[in-house]
Amino acid sequence: xxxxxxxxxxxxxxxxxxxxxxxxxxxxxxxxxxxxxxxxxxxxxxxxxxxxxxxxxxxxxxxxxxxxxxxxxxxxxxxxxxxxxxxxxxxxxxxxxxxxxxxxxxxxxxxxxxxxxxxxxxxxxxxxxxxxxxxxxxxxxxxxxxxxxxxxxxxxxxxxxxxxxxxxxxxxxxxxxxxxxxxxxxxxxxxxxxxxxxxxxxxxxxxxxxxxxxxxxxxxxxxxxxxxxxxxxxxxxxxxxxxxxxxxxxxxxxxxxxxxxxxxxxxxxxxxxxxxxxxxxxxxxxxxxxxxxxxxxxxxxxxxxxxxxxxxxxxxxxxxxxxxxxxxxxxxxxxxxxxxxxxxxxxxxxxxxxxxxxxxxxxxxxxxxxxxxxxxxxxxxxxxxxxxxxxxxxxxxxxxxxxxxxxxxxxxxxxx
Amino acid sequence: xxxxxxxxxxxxxxxxxxxxxxxxxxxxxxxxxxxxxxxxxxxxxxxxxxxxxxxxxxxxxxxxxxxxxxxxxxxxxxxxxxxxxxxxxxxxxxxxxxx
Numbered sequence: 001x002x003x004x005x006x007x008x009x010x011x012x013x014x015x016x017x018x019x020x021x022x023x024x025x026x027x028x029x030x031x032x033x034x035x036x037x038x039x040x041x042x043x044x045x046x047x048x049x050x051x052x053x054x055x056x057x058x059x060x061x062x063x064x065x066x067x068x069x070x071x072x073x074x075x076x077x078x079x080x081x082x083x084x085x086x087x088x089x090x091x092x093x094x095x096x097x098x099x100x101x102x103x104x105x106x107x108x109x110x111x112x113x114x115x116x117x118x119x120x121x122x123x124x125x126x127x128x129x130x131x132x133x134x135x136x137x138x139x140x141x142x143x144x145x146x147x148x149x150x151x152x153x154x155x156x157x158x159x160x161x162x163x164x165x166x167x168x169x170x171x172x173x174x175x176x177x178x179x180x181x182x183x184x185x186x187x188x189x190x191x192x193x194x195x196x197x198x199x200x201x202x203x204x205x206x207x208x209x210x211x212x213x214x215x216x217x218x219x220x221x222x223x224x225x226x227x228x229x230x231x232x233x234x235x236x237x238x239x240x241x242x243x244x245x246x247x248x249x250x251x252x253x254x255x256x257x258x259x260x261x262x263x264x265x266x267x268x269x270x271x272x273x274x275x276x277x278x279x280x281x282x283x284x285x286x287x288x289x290x291x292x293x294x295x296x297x298x299x300x301x302x303x304x305x306x307x308x309x310x311x312x313x314x315x316x317x318x319x320x321x322x323x324x325x326x327x328x329x330x331x332x333x334x335x336x337x338x339x340x341x342x343x344x345x346x347x348x349x350x351x352x353x354x355x356x357x358x359x360x361x362x363x364x365x366x367x368x369x370x371x372x373x374x375x376x377x378x379x380x381x382x383x384x385x386x387x388x389x390x391x392x393x394x395x396x397x398x399x400x401x402x403x404x405x406x407x408x409x410x411x412x413x414x415x416x
Numbered sequence: 417x418x419x420x421x422x423x424x425x426x427x428x429x430x431x432x433x434x435x436x437x438x439x440x441x442x443x444x445x446x447x448x449x450x451x452x453x454x455x456x457x458x459x460x461x462x463x464x465x466x467x468x469x470x471x472x473x474x475x476x477x478x479x480x481x482x483x484x485x486x487x488x489x490x491x492x493x494x495x496x497x498x499x500x501x502x503x504x505x506x507x508x509x510x511x512x513x514x515x
Binding site: 238240241249250251252253254298299300301302303305307309342398399411412413414 | 417428429430434436437452455456458459460461462463464465468470486488489490491
């Protein structure tokens, strides 16, 4: 069923009894052209673009839990393309462009809201660094605007500009950045893929790969062996656990990242703002909750929960930036498992096993990448060649020295 | 999460700085294949879901490097020894230690 104002009206008049489930729950077939391991945002968008852009519809998405039960269902929903290095920036800008047309493209309300993203600066040196980043963005054709204190005061009067320790001098604004409704992104892609014939198989765990003479021939699952000509893995925080079964050791560590939501409030935070000293970012959902987060806890973890030290740190940073949020009560917090790469940038590449493709290393920026990640991974799988904007997101870049390290911190995943 | 420092006793993990996998071994730069070995040492990790031996630095205490064994799925801390004791006990036997 295609959604439109007419379909909403028609169903309203008939007591909303006409709505149907938007994807099937099929049993797996014996063989597919392509299997995607991981039914999160990236896996579902990959399947969607495989079907829509590359004409591959004999595709299955295999998900261990339920659809969208990982990080796509629990993140801070920020979309932006304010990176500095060319290897990243053109990729994230493709994502931004896909976000801008996403709802029309897959006929689903993903509540994409281009409310702007502002990175605050607190010193002359930091202003210069942001001016440089903004210039790098503009060289790639991306919008960036350096705001001085006066312009920022007009936009966000509630910030603690005269903070005794970290006074705010201004910020770097990407107006096209913003937020999107994370669950709806997963649902929209799932629906679009399912409509085109993709089988989404939930509650089906991949327990191994069928590899014959160095070529992947399918996957072993809790629902039996499913053969495939090609297999793509998009398993985020569990990438290592899945790829272990193919015998690959990766430049990935799994870390826990916490995030928080407050009770619903009237509109007070009108954009997405990140703190310039200490890691803190905040926006307000359309429901009114303040959505905020900070840094990784900093140690390897698969626990999907963090410790109190980081809760305290995040809240302190928030209080230093927007003291008024101190009165809001936190409703819930959660931890997600991040596939931290050794340079802080993602990997979309072939693997040493023929026919096995890898999509990982999203660190804690995977949500904004969802559309481009799917498009580029689909391109790689369908054409056996990287998408033009993803040519640098190689698995072997660590060995060859062509790392994409935005912050210049080196091979220390908990610092990216 | 509390870490039993061999020198200071059980302390809050916030007193410590995390370094990472303690089982990777710096290769011999003069050995054949050293470039590949250094790539594996610097970049590749076993990243286990389960027991993990890892370096922590007790910055807010004795300022010693220690090796903590911890379960990455539950955050349960199994024990800790000094980095020196870990090395002398043959703990640096490569990736097998995290298998």
